[in-house]
Amino acid sequence: MKPLLAIKIEKDDLEKQVNKFHNTTMLKKGFKLLLFAFIILGNSTIFAQDTKLENGKDYILADVEVTGKVQYNQQTVVTFTGLEKGQKIRVPGEEISLAIKKLWKLGLFNDVNFYINKIEGDSIYLELNLMELPKLADVKIQGVKKGKTEDLLKETDLKKGKVVNENLITTTKNYIENKYKKDGYYNTKVIISNTPDSTGTEVKMLVNIDKGEKVKVKNIDFSGNEQLTDAKLLKAFKNTKKRNFVRFYKRSKYIKEKYKEDLASVISKYKENGFRDARITSDSVTYDKNSNTVAIKVNLEEGRKYYFGDIRYLGNTIYTDRQLSQLLGVKRGDVYNGVLLQKRIADETKPDGEDITNLYQNNGYLFSSINAVEVRTVNDTIDFEIRITEGPIAYFNKISVVGNDKTNDHVIYRELKTKPGQKYSKELLIRSIREIGQLGFFDPEAIKPDFKNVDPQAGTVDIEYNVVEKGSSQIELQGGYGGGGFIGTLGLSFNNFSIRNLFNKEAYTPVPMGDGQKLALRLQGSTYFQTYSLSFSEPWLGGKKPVNFSASISHSKQFLYNYATRDVTRDQSFNITSFSVGLAKRLRVPDDYFVLSQAVSFQYYDLNNYNTGLFTFGDGASRNLAYTIGLSRNSKGSNPIFPMYGSDFSVSAKFTLPYSAFNGVDYGNLENLEEYKYKYNGSPYTYSDNGVDILVTEGDYLEAIPSTSNPTPKKANSLATAAADPAKVDQEKYKWLEYYKIKFKADTYQRIYGKLVLRALGEFGFMGAYDHERGLVPFERFYLGGDGLANYSLDGRETIQLRGYPNNSLSSTDGGTVYNKYSLELRYPITLNPSASIYALTFVEAGAAFNDFKNYNPFAVQRSAGLGLRVFMPAFGLLGIDFAHGFDPVPGDTQKSGWQTHFIIGQQF
Incomplete structure (x- = not known):
């Protein structure tokens, strides 16, 4: 039905009249209440179906019909208004006014009209005509690189389906302009235009960004300074720098807010040097449009020295x-x-x-x-x-944690140093923040303790820790060619696992999580080797004390592989099976940063016709049963990815049993073994065996050595002597591995300025033998140089990073028994966002490996320097790249190592 009355009421007139007669609140701009037209007409009578509409008459609302361009159904819109059928309303009155306010606050409409359809007795029928604001269909950003577009869309929250109103346009424009002004683009201009579709319900948005050039600082001039030089004052200007093409670490740019901070720093510099009364009498910033630079002049009054x-x-x-x-x-x-x-x-x-x-x-x-x-x-x-x-002593009252949606409360509470009823301590508060961050389940930069219900009279305070969870599980899925064949890797690491919910179907999201345990599975294989490993750790064994229990099992199998022909010989293999179990207890003395750890490990090496030169025997087995004890103190900062303070010291010792002391074997006289071969001592010669020419040289061991004069197969000629089979000797020598290892590591972090952090690292390792006649085993040795990574290790070796040199190049072929390493590293974070933490680094380091302690010299080292980048993503772990220059030659070479590129995958922080 057509409206009975359609008279447009101007905003000012409507407000005056409504406030005059009904004391209602002001109505929003653009709204047309046609049913209030009689206010302007005074006491005029409106005829519609012989019905008179009287001033301020009460009616029963019979119906509200919703018309216009609106996607919501009628009942939803009526619900928004707060009006209900059968409701008693006054026309005109506050019910309609409140309905308009509610619709306006939704921010969904740009036009609202109420009409009277008809009046029947005491019943009134209304029509609500609406025009919805258009919604965002697409956004295009021009003027910035494609890589920045996604970030801008996230920051401004420009999503498809969002309502486009003046507030959205203004907010987006101001945000982008201010963002680039903070980066020195002081003349940034943003123009936003919208193109509606044919229906008018959706718009395409075009954001055009003109950053312009960065406003640089041409000059910074000081006047009135006699006690402090310009150079000292310029150092106080930490954010506002003059143009200098040589300086790469701090580019010239002018940002008003930072400039004001630098002015305050100048006064602080004077106060540091005794000039309490120093002040800036005036300062000026002159902009040169032609060169897009500013000239800064600062006038000072120093005062006297105190x-x-x-x-x-x-x-x-x-x-x-x-x-x-x-x-x-x-x-x-x-x-x-x-x-x-x-x-x-x-x-x-x-x-x-x-x-x-x-x-x-x-x-x-x-x-x-x-x-x-x-x-x-x-x-x-x-x-x-x-x-x-001093005031009264305060005590912690209620301690709570919010924001942990996945991690169970007890995992966090057990790490907190602040307990209810405990005397307040700021130190314990900061320590609790560190412990939460060290868990690795939360964004360390977002951990915030809020003080609640601070009551000086009662001497109590409530603490609420706010945390933001981040991804803690990682997946490693790789495939590629390496070492002559295809290598595939699948690794799954669940760092917040819950083994108690392993058989609870409802807990799988997608795996049971929340109890702080760690479960890792890794599979790697190619045509010639396979490795399988499974590990588990529980940081609070029993749930009452910080005793870390860990266990792991792994098995690897390698077949003999010909790198030239890519042939795999499967009847020649080398297997390693490993088990380990360990306990680590947090101590209280000297302080609770100390951890005492103990572990027992066993490796079984099984060689099946595997004669490759890696071992001196090709058939047989070796066993490695060892006990490791270590003492460490880790006080690194709350962010394990990018610590800004603290240190990590550790010393460990690994022992096997001294078998030579009680097994009755005389390792100095192993040639008494029954198994012999013949050792040839003559000149080299060649003989033919089934059409194959075989070269015999001095020192060869063979079951029989043919001679031209006496080719009898089972006899040796006069130039051969019986000698013990070296393979049998080594099989006896390495049946049970016997050794001990001592290692020390010192790792410190010091904040230099802001978030610029200096890391200093020192390492030392030594491997010794109980019985010098038995000698050192060819297992468990140190291999220095390169990226420090190893896909798999056949002999239990330890690889130590020293960038600027090829992998393992600074140790002998058999590995070193002593090594030391020193490193200095400057780090600066680009972003510490939990979804992707990125930091840049530059470093100098040096180190060396030695075959025995007699030749050990801590100052005879290979040196290197370089720079790199690290990216940590929760799902994939740590990734990075280093460009390093080796200043010295590797052992055996005469030319320096030069530039090397190292890719870092999954390395520790």
């Missing part, structure tokens, strides 16, 4: 003046340093810093306050009072 005078402490009852003075570290007569004074009282840059505030807060005084007040200035000397309000 010194510390007497320092008194007021209000301290817990700690003596002497204790506080030692921690403050400031004496009478020292040059005034306002920045240092503030840091010694409360260092905002180091939450765990050694300052007076933390001294109190680490011992329960959460409500304490410490302030330094200047009380007297005589000439160039300033006296201070350190005023302390």
